[in-house]
Amino acid sequence: MGKNEGYHHFKGNKLNRSEFVQRKVIELILKSKLTDKERESSKVFELKHSSGCVQVGRILAEKRRLNKEYAELICALHDIQVIVKGKYKDHAHLGAPIAEKILRATVKFNEKEIKIISEAIFHHSDKHIYTKNPYVELAKDADTLDCFLYDNVEGYYTGNKPPKVAKEYFKRIIKLRKEMGMRPVKKYEAIIKQIDKKIKNGNKTN
Ligand SMILES: [Fe+2]
Ligand SMILES: [Fe+2]
Structure with missing residues (x-):
């Protein structure tokens, strides 16, 4: 290995297949012609969220003994x-x-591997559903955990998601933080109570 190479090089053709795809994703963001105005999120967020999720996903895989x-x-x-x-x-x-x-x-993945990965991506927005597929759950959990590590994200979920869906995000992050041995966040329980009230009131008016 040359002195400029190593896990953090991401240059040249000596990348493993996962690094190769990770670089491809970053390049798609960097080279995209879509401006931030035309995007619902910024390019900076896409870079941060994609990279952040990879790291969170690695930690979850270690914890859960997954690939x-x-x-x-x-x-x-x-x-x-x-x-x-x-x-x-x-x-x-x-x-x-x-x-x-x-x-x-890439011609480096077999159909079984492609299926595992694409299935997890296909279902990753279904945060309200708990399945027995560990990779589907890893996709939902890495996404949730990365997003909730940012400051003041709560308002995004309570303000932009239907109450029942928002509630599921908070239930998932509480469960996830417990699994990872992270300190409990008191306000999440309080937010769930507020959402429950909203759901109840909504049911009355409907
Ligand atoms: Fe997503
Ligand atoms: Fe995401």
């Missing part, structure tokens, strides 16, 4: 539709085939 490489790929590609098109609408379902295409183009 770390699949975790890296699922996380790097999970919002690929948003990266490419700039829009969140139905992005999990629309992103899965894009991810498949990227993986297939």
